[in-house]
Amino acid sequence: MEPIQGDKLRGHLEAMILSTLDCGEAHGLEILRRLEEAGCGLLRLKEGSLYPALYRLEAAGEVKAVWEEDSHGRRGARRRIYQLTTKGKRRLESGRIEWQAFVRVLGGILGAPA
């Protein structure tokens, strides 16, 4: 199967991030690792693009972030640890319901039920 990247991912990245953080707080690199693991190696994300999505979620109040206390030898570069807020959990829930409806409808049209 072809890797899933670019346009196919557009519009779903924020929901995927929320779902990843539902498993526990994480910094950007860890979020990417979880996504790639959950995607069984078929997801191809441009890593820098994760951060604009995180900033949008943060501006919307759906995630919150704190700086880690120590840079762990990365010469001044600290990571921000993201976690889901209550608003983010609600959005994730509604996102899951919408996705299930989307898959059901499209599956019916394409003759390929989920």
Added chain:
Amino acid sequence: MNESTRKQLQIAVEKAVRPARVGWEHQVRIREELMAHVTGIFEEEWGRLGDEAAAAQQAVRRFGDPAKLTDELNASRSFERRFAYLLERWFGWRAPESAARYTFRLSVRIFLTIFALLVVVPITLSLIMGEPNNRAMAIDGRWVIPCLACAAVFPLGFLYFKIRDAMFGFGSPRSWPRVASYGALFALMVFACGWASATLGAWSWQEGWDLIVPYWLIASLVAPILTIAVAQIRGPAEIRHTEWSLLQLD
């Protein structure tokens, strides 16, 4: 990681962040976060490939197209960040301006802004409403305020940068005696600006003096302490922003 590799990773990050239309404080935050990320990728690749140069190239490739990331950063701005950026375009520092040039430009822009608000807008409104208002047209203290603000901002702004740089050893060795000297000069400037304003308001040196002593005198002594506190809080981030902004990208 050697210095050359670190610089390569910094350049990759800065190519995405520098053109982003966000305020400098947000840029500082994004840079640190992206630098931590790209360093993490580099360490992964170094562990996998065993070669530092190849690992750095892979890390830059995985990081993605800087131009596309800039567009995504611009698209992800909140309304507050857009507004902060616009303000900064007008009043903020631009690399590679010196402190003197920046504070001079800032003082001119503050003059223009205050002059527009206090003089141009009232006159324009009274003309538009067809009722030329003598009060709006009168040459009074409103014309002096922008001049005083401009005259104060330049030396005080310049002294702030001198204090900050002496505190953190930026551009010259760290020196607390120099901080103290600049602080004393700062206090003197604040006092002089207050006295000048009071004198122009009262149109008399003696009355101006009577107006400002002792309260403005106390304020003048407190002002450099507050300035040092501000420099202590904001200085490291400002200096980091300056260092990144001066990085050669090609």
